[in-house]
Amino acid sequence: MPELPEVETTRRGLVPVLAGRSVARVEVLHPRMLRRQPDPVDFVPRLSGQVVGELRRRGKFLLIEVGEGLTWVFHLGMSGRMSITTREAPRHPHTRVVVRTDAGREVRMVDPRTFGFTSVLTADELAESSIARLGPDALTALPSARELASGAAGRRVATKTLLLDQRYLAGLGNIYADEVLFAAAVAGDRPAGSLSLAEVGAIRTAIGRVLADGLEHGGTSLDDLAYLLPDGRAGRHLEYLSVYGREGKPCRRCGAPIVKARINGRSSHRCPACQA
DNA sequence: AACGATCCCTGTTGGC
DNA sequence: TGCCAACAGGGATCGT
Known part of the structure; x- marks a missing residue:
């Protein structure tokens, strides 16, 4: 199951595909993935067309800066993973969310058990979410x-x-x-x-x-x-x-x-x- | 406040 | 062999 080393490995793999690109297309194939979005109808419009900034990680959360002041949040749950492909590649049957960049690459969240989730949050929503209550990161901020x-x-x-x-x-x-x-x-x-x-x-x-x-x-x-x-x-x-x-x-x-x-x-x- | 139990999901495994 | 219960578990939520 994805824990800190797996999420960090995922982050590093996504950086060259996402950083600096813009989001050309967003598809949600399984609405359960959006259950942490305060209002799920916000997800696609908030993400579409945005320029991707820095990709950060806090614990097992992937936090991707998009547009002006929005954060694209990912948690892989226990069976989630990210797949970087082209649009022509056949889709794994458990593909849940697909994001295509302006360079034509696709980032696909595959998650058979759907314990993972994703959302796009404003700064206020982020500050009120459980992400704001996470402890120090075990890799980058290990306490004494x-x-x-x-x-x-x-x-x-x-x-x-x-x-x-x-x-x-x-x-x-x-x-x-x-x-x-x-x-x-x-x-x-x-x-x-x-x-x-x-x-x-x-x-x-x-x-x-x-x-x-x-x-x-x-x-x-x-x-x-x-x-x-x-x-x-x-x-x-x-x-x-x-x-x-x-x-x-x-x-x-x-x-x-x-x-x-x-x-x-x-x-x-x-x-x-x-x-x- | 602290802590434990329960729930959400589905592919895999093990027992009968 | 085939079926089905048990199991796996991160995080939210609820009860004690």
């Missing part, structure tokens, strides 16, 4: 260990649940949260407030390394191939995962079988020997 610890102090929620809370830190999803906790040698069901400053520091270090590794490999494409790079290639990070999806397989560090359990409804993977 002391700052992370102060946010965890007194919290009884499971550490992994806090890491998945996008208001605390923006960008981690289920895969990378498990990987971070393994790299930090911390069990994800530990109450967040019970962590020592050294453990929070280990988590902070692990976040930086795990996300950088994932990004270097172009993200994680699971076997179901839900996520692909915009050029259609698969991310190569799957084979580097330490715990996610490795239930019963030997821990890469100590050899003990990886255990899968649920933490607040999320499937969670850990080494019972390495993570305390």
